[in-house]
Amino acid sequence: MAIIERETEVVVPVTVTPTSTYGVLKRPVSATGWRAWVFTVDHKKLGLMYGATAMFFFIVGGVEALLIRLQLAAPNGKVLNADLYNQMFTMHATTMVFLFVMPMAAGLANYFIPLQIGARDVAFPRINALGFWLLLFAGIFINLSWFLGGAADGGWFMYAPNSGPVFSPTNGIDFWAFGLQIAGIASLTGAINLIVTVLNMRAPGMTLMKMPIFTWMMTVVQFLLLFAVPVITVALFLLSFQRNFGARFFDVAAGADPLLWQHLFWIFGHPEVYILVLPAFGIVSEVLPVFSRKPLFGYPFVVFSGAAIGFVGWGVWAHHMFASGLGPVSVAVFSLTTMAIAVPTGVKIINWTLTMWGGKLYFSTAMKFSIGLIVLFTVGGLSGVTHSVAPSDTQQTDTYYIVAHFHYVLFGGAVLGFFSGFYYWWPKMFGKMLNERLGGWNFWLMVIGMNMTFGPMHILGLQGQPRRMYQWTEARAGEGFFNLAFWNMIASIGSFVLAVGILLFLINVVITARNPTRAPLDPWNSRSLEWLTSNPPKEHNFDVIPTVHHLDEFFHRKYEEDPESHTMRQIATAEEIMAEQERNADKHIHMPSPSYWPIVVAFSVLVITFGMIFSYLIAAIGGVTLLFASFGWALEPSTAPESDFESNSSTPGTALDSVGNS
Amino acid sequence: MTDTAVHGHDSSTGISNIKLGMWTFLGSECLLFGGLISTYMLYRGRVTGGPRPAQIFDIPFTSVSSFVLLMSSLTMVLAVSAAHKNEHRKTNLWLTVTALLGATFVGGQVYEFTAFYNEGLGFSTSLFGSSFYTLTGFHGVHVTVGIIMLMSLVGIFKRSAVPGKKAEVVEMIGLYWHFVDIVWIIIFTLVYLIPV
Amino acid sequence: MTTDTTHAATSAEHAENHGMSNAGYIRIALILAAITALEVSTVYIDFGPFFLPALLIMMAVKFVMVVSYFMHLKFDNKIFSLMFYAGLILAVGVYAAFLATFKFFIQ
Known part of the structure; x- marks a missing residue:
């Protein structure tokens, strides 16, 4: 790579040439143009690509949501027919969960975990790239079903036997199942990669209890993914085998138990809920201390409550199935565990509130979004507690009350958290500040819009409006204050207010990109290690790998406690610290080299899944490509040897010089 | 050149990335096979048509192929041991033997599947059939992938072009191979030896 | 390559630390084979009420032995x-x- 000096070490002459030794192709070394993105293994570029992909699917899923609300705005909606409506809500949920929230979290984790732990890249850079390409291809694959006979239409939890070929004869569910399978591989590889990164690649001195809280929460998420993804993998295989090869898993005539699917799905599905929301908890726990000018209140409690949520999250899955006739013992057990899991979540809310208590609050847009999360997530959390009471859940199941609940926790939790992160980290990622004035409008429109959209759904649900109904009629709307017509209209108007809020964010991004003003080095007076580098970070992240002595290491490099007054006084500015870093910069930084193989492997997997639906011949071709690409991958060292650089260098003399120097 | 050298500082735990990654992956695989085994356990007695398990299982035959797979774990561990001692010829020999034993096992499975099919147990015959073939088939695919990796390793070693530490690569494939073996230890007991 | 020999030296040391010689591995394999034989015998000999617990225990023992010794987990x-x-x-x-x-x- 051009901007990095190569390590100069004694290279024993190799008798074989790199092209014949290390696979079929020479590895790419270009760091410019589109190749710099397509073949990159840089965690920051991959993080941005994850983010852009997720944002695209956020818009796709948002348009689907608007169509649903248009359909339901008035009685006897005519915007969508019943079939299309089924596809719409299925794909809305699938897109938002698997193609927006999870990739966005993966993107932020990719970008910030190495920076926060003081590493120069992740443990397995090529696997990291593979994860991104698989995710992108999975998203495209699932959405192609719109144009190839119709999308999946069984609801995002795809209950059996409704998902069988009898009730859903199009290929939609096949696309859905195989697509999620690919996305699952992406999540699994990502999880392994980030777990190893966090355990193995922390800067010297950074013990686990000195890790930034965002990294901690993301680590819990990776463990949840690691253990939850294989469960959905099993479920999806059973479903695909049933649909494509005539297996009988959910065939009641053969004596099957359709609850098998529900159990497998929710054993995955409930940890998944925490997979979706814990990243936002991590972001908020970073943002609140910075804008309260106080350390996070009870850091160990936040860490352990996060881990506790991750752990207890495995024992509550059947609360999604209270109405399925589980039997009184199961219902009682899962009721209790569900009530128990509210405790660690409550601990977090208290910690955040006490972080702000007595602090010098600065209401930046990031801070507003974080406070919004605390309030709105609490609303969703409390309606969640009402589900844990099985008798009340029996009334709420499959009504809009449930829809209200999970939108408060996912939109009020995950999405507001992400937006908080965008405003907070934008200067870090792009070197420019998002417009704060527009940010205020963005925040208020989103909050008002979301409360208008999802708030009335509590009423609609308790009034008995079922989920997944494609029309409601005047005759059943009722009268007075609690009639369905009024609240459905409010919800639909709210959804457009929400959409305008998000549009303002996109406008803000464009305005910011055109604004030539650079962000200061440390615009928010931040605390954690990712700010110990330039904006945006250099390709090798840190000029010197920092040695960590404190939790909030960057803060402690800027401030120290005055022994007399016991107040913090500034001893250095961010610019001074940065200049110090640059003076002592490591001379020889050897970064992992770009590679063709991740995208080739990911594409082969895509070809195989296409083949599984349309022709086994195509699948076989994909399989052969995959095999060859795996060999290419395995035979390519993760860092190019010197000889590879030589053969691509226009002036071979310089490379030889560097060898001679050492 | 190791990954730690690439990133400029030693790993925090002092262990290699790839080995930690492998064990993490195997932890995840426990839930994959756990799900498949549970599905089989739930459905093993549900036969509405076609043969029941006890009617078609050939315990002596499966015992022999289980024994073969078990012994392949021994040869695998001998290969790893030889690789650590830098004994290239022995490493290659034991890797080849392991692959052959694995292939024998897969061959036995193909024979068993054919025999079961001829006795009337198809993939769609009953819940027992679907879940039996899915579980053992998944295991068989894992063994086959292992064989491909072993044979590739032997081929690559012949040309002595292995990026990274050779012994570590052998050790990683060894971990995978042993894992596939312990999964079969469970399947053998739960599926074949415990009657419905 | 020069680096290879240094790796080899540390690796050999490493192997000794594991405390397992090839003879040790063969001994483990023999025990595993014996347990397997015992397992198969349960099909032909009536163990009465001990049948199920005995099988499950033997399965667990084999599992842990492979994991601990062949996969070196005990020493790692x-x-x-x-x-x-x-x-x-x-x-x-x-x-x-x-x-x-x-x-x-x-x-």
Whole structure:
């Protein structure tokens, strides 16, 4: 790579040439143009690509949501027919969960975990790239079903036997199942990669209890993914085998138990809920201390409550199935565990509130979004507690009350958290500040819009409006204050207010990109290690790998406690610290080299899944490509040897010089 | 050149990335096979048509192929041991033997599947059939992938072009191979030896 | 290559630290084979009420032996054990609860 000096070490002459030794192709070394993105293994570029992909699917899923609300705005909606409506809500949920929230979290984790732990890249850079390409291809694959006979239409939890070929004869569910399978591989590889990164690649001195809280929460998420993804993998295989090869898993005539699917799905599905929301908890726990000018209140409690949520999250899955006739013992057990899991979540809310208590609050847009999360997530959390009471859940199941609940926790939790992160980290990622004035409008429109959209759904649900109904009629709307017509209209108007809020964010991004003003080095007076580098970070992240002595290491490099007054006084500015870093910069930084193989492997997997639906011949071709690409991958060292650089260098003399120097 | 050298500082735990990654992956695989085994356990007695398990299982035959797979774990561990001692010829020999034993096992499975099919147990015959073939088939695919990796390793070693530490690569494939073996230890007991 | 020999030296040391010689591996394999023979014998000899617990215990013993000795988990860094057994115990716990909701264990 051009901007990095190569390590100069004694290279024993190799008798074989790199092209014949290390696979079929020479590895790419270009760091410019589109190749710099397509073949990159840089965690920051991959993080941005994850983010852009997720944002695209956020818009796709948002348009689907608007169509649903248009359909339901008035009685006897005519915007969508019943079939299309089924596809719409299925794909809305699938897109938002698997193609927006999870990739966005993966993107932020990719970008910030190495920076926060003081590493120069992740443990397995090529696997990291593979994860991104698989995710992108999975998203495209699932959405192609719109144009190839119709999308999946069984609801995002795809209950059996409704998902069988009898009730859903199009290929939609096949696309859905195989697509999620690919996305699952992406999540699994990502999880392994980030777990190893966090355990193995922390800067010297950074013990686990000195890790930034965002990294901690993301680590819990990776463990949840690691253990939850294989469960959905099993479920999806059973479903695909049933649909494509005539297996009988959910065939009641053969004596099957359709609850098998529900159990497998929710054993995955409930940890998944925490997979979706814990990243936002991590972001908020970073943002609140910075804008309260106080350390996070009870850091160990936040860490352990996060881990506790991750752990207890495995024992509550059947609360999604209270109405399925589980039997009184199961219902009682899962009721209790569900009530128990509210405790660690409550601990977090208290910690955040006490972080702000007595602090010098600065209401930046990031801070507003974080406070919004605390309030709105609490609303969703409390309606969640009402589900844990099985008798009340029996009334709420499959009504809009449930829809209200999970939108408060996912939109009020995950999405507001992400937006908080965008405003907070934008200067870090792009070197420019998002417009704060527009940010205020963005925040208020989103909050008002979301409360208008999802708030009335509590009423609609308790009034008995079922989920997944494609029309409601005047005759059943009722009268007075609690009639369905009024609240459905409010919800639909709210959804457009929400959409305008998000549009303002996109406008803000464009305005910011055109604004030539650079962000200061440390615009928010931040605390954690990712700010110990330039904006945006250099390709090798840190000029010197920092040695960590404190939790909030960057803060402690800027401030120290005055022994007399016991107040913090500034001893250095961010610019001074940065200049110090640059003076002592490591001379020889050897970064992992770009590679063709991740995208080739990911594409082969895509070809195989296409083949599984349309022709086994195509699948076989994909399989052969995959095999060859795996060999290419395995035979390519993760860092190019010197000889590879030589053969691509226009002036071979310089490379030889560097060898001679050492 | 190791990954730690690439990133400029030693790993925090002092262990290699790839080995930690492998064990993490195997932890995840426990839930994959756990799900498949549970599905089989739930459905093993549900036969509405076609043969029941006890009617078609050939315990002596499966015992022999289980024994073969078990012994392949021994040869695998001998290969790893030889690789650590830098004994290239022995490493290659034991890797080849392991692959052959694995292939024998897969061959036995193909024979068993054919025999079961001829006795009337198809993939769609009953819940027992679907879940039996899915579980053992998944295991068989894992063994086959292992064989491909072993044979590739032997081929690559012949040309002595292995990026990274050779012994570590052998050790990683060894971990995978042993894992596939312990999964079969469970399947053998739960599926074949415990009657419905 | 020069680096290779240094690796080899440390690796050999490493292997000794594991405390297992090839003879040791063969001994483990013989024990495993003996247990397998015992397992198969349960099909032909009536063990009465001990049949099921005996089979499950033998299965567990074989499992742990392969993991501890062949996969070196007993001699290796504790983090590996943590990763693997976390997955294993979670799998056993979750799937046992899953089967329990189907009243699998009271049939």
